[in-house]
Amino acid sequence: MTVRERFAIAGEFPVLRLGFGAMRITGNGIWGEPGDPAGARAVLRRVIDLGVNLIDTADSYGPEVSERLIADTLRPYPAHLAIATKGGFDRPGPGAWRPNGRPEHLRAACEGSLRRLGLERIALYQLHTVDPRVAFEESVGALAELRAEGKVRHVGLSNVSVEQIDRARTIVPIASVQNRFSLSDRSSEAVLRRCAELGIAFICWAPLDRGALGRRSIVRSARAHDATPAQVALAWVLQRAPVAIPIPSTGSIEHLDENVGALAVELTAEEIEVLEHFRRPVADVLRRAAAKGGRGAGKLSRRIRRARP
Numbered sequence: 378m379t380v381r382e383r384f385a386i387a388g389e390f391p392v393l394r395l396g397f398g399a400m401r402i403t404g405n406g407i408w409g410e411p412g413d414p415a416g417a418r419a420v421l422r423r424v425i426d427l428g429v430n431l432i433d434t435a436d437s438y439g440p441e442v443s444e445r446l447i448a449d450t451l452r453p454y455p456a457h458l459a460i461a462t463k464g465g466f467d468r469p470g471p472g473a474w475r476p477n478g479r480p481e482h483l484r485a486a487c488e489g490s491l492r493r494l495g496l497e498r499i500a501l502y503q504l505h506t507v508d509p510r511v512a513f514e515e516s517v518g519a520l521a522e523l524r525a526e527g528k529v530r531h532v533g534l535s536n537v538s539v540e541q542i543d544r545a546r547t548i549v550p551i552a553s554v555q556n557r558f559s560l561s562d563r564s565s566e567a568v569l570r571r572c573a574e575l576g577i578a579f580i581c582w583a584p585l586d587r588g589a590l591g592r593r594s595i596v597r598s599a600r601a602h603d604a605t606p607a608q609v610a611l612a613w614v615l616q617r618a619p620v621a622i623p624i625p626s627t628g629s630i631e632h633l634d635e636n637v638g639a640l641a642v643e644l645t646a647e648e649i650e651v652l653e654h655f656r657r658p659v660a661d662v663l664r665r666a667a668a669k670g671g672r673g674a675g676k677l678s679r680r681i682r683r684a685r686p
């Protein structure tokens with residue numbers, strides 16, 4: 378199978394199918410300034426040099442820090458760069474996230490993002506999460522209004538179910554869905570399928586399972602391709618559906634280069650079949666094995682290879 382390198386979001390923004398997640402260019406607990414601001418800026422510049430043209434951020438990252446750093450580093454923005462941002466969380470402190478899907482909050486969040494990013498219109502504005510205290514239709518309705526006013530070009534959702542996608546589509550066209558998805562977390566499999574049916578971008582967050590898949594768990598496929606485990610994990614996501622767009626985050630230029638290189642890795646049908654059986658419990662055991670200096674990882678990778686439904 379040949380991996381299609383680009384996907385046109387809403388048929389309009391052709392993006393490289395390897396985006397950059399800008400959550401970790403902030404301090405610990407996604408709070409405050411990054412430990413190495415110059416390094417974070419260098420990574421952002423490298424994103425552009427590599428031709429990556431989808432950057433995912435949110436008002437809540439920092440809060441505000443990620444958006445400000447993107448604007449300070451990349452303005453004037455290159456043509457064809459799509460900055461996707463999100464609203465829908467309050468941040469009471471480091472590591473703390475409280476959903477807030479009230480329409481007035483979403484409006485204020487979007488206006489803040491426009492100001493910080495220095496944009497007249499946001500290419501893709503996503504509802505970050507569903508707030509159980511607010512009627513879903515009200516939150517989506519607020520984004521529909523922002524779109525009607527021209528502040529937002531396209532509306533996306535995040536952390537939603539198939540049923541919520543279908544409900545939202547009765548209110549406003551939905552261009553993207555951003556859910557957690559990786560080799561070791563496939564809880565959004567049905568959402569990915571629905572996005573593929575509808576031609577909606579499926580933006581995968583934590584495609585490296587927060588770094589865990591960059592370790593030795595999938596070493597065998599990686600060796601066969603002269604690739605790294607992280608590249609195999611990303612290639613697997615890319616080959617799941619042409620609408621899938623992983624957005625790994627990194628503070629390292631080396632890792633960024635490596636991640637973009639995943640677009641060139643084509644897994645064979647046999648390798649994909651083996652990886653199909655790679656499930657979280659195995660990933661967890663491997664993670665523990667890696668933490669103990671890798672003991673047992675070889676045995677476990679044999680178990681993965683032998684695994685059958």
Ligand SMILES: NC(=O)c1ccc[n+]([C@@H]2O[C@H](COP(=O)([O-])OP(=O)(O)OC[C@H]3O[C@@H](n4cnc5c(N)ncnc54)[C@H](OP(=O)(O)O)[C@@H]3O)[C@@H](O)[C@H]2O)c1
Pocket residue numbers: 397398399400401433434505535536555556581582583584585586587588589591592607608624625626627628629632633635636
């Ligand atoms: N919608 C939502 O609710 C939501 C939630 C969480 C995240 N997100 C979005 O998704 C993006 C990615 O999620 P994430 O950061 O949680 O998970 P991730 O991308 O799966 O993992 C990031 C971690 O992987 C490491 N890493 C990156 N490339 C690597 C490589 N080639 N080899 C080894 N390790 C590597 C990074 O460390 P180094 O810095 O050392 O490379 C970092 O610690 C975020 O930036 C954000 O935009 C969205």
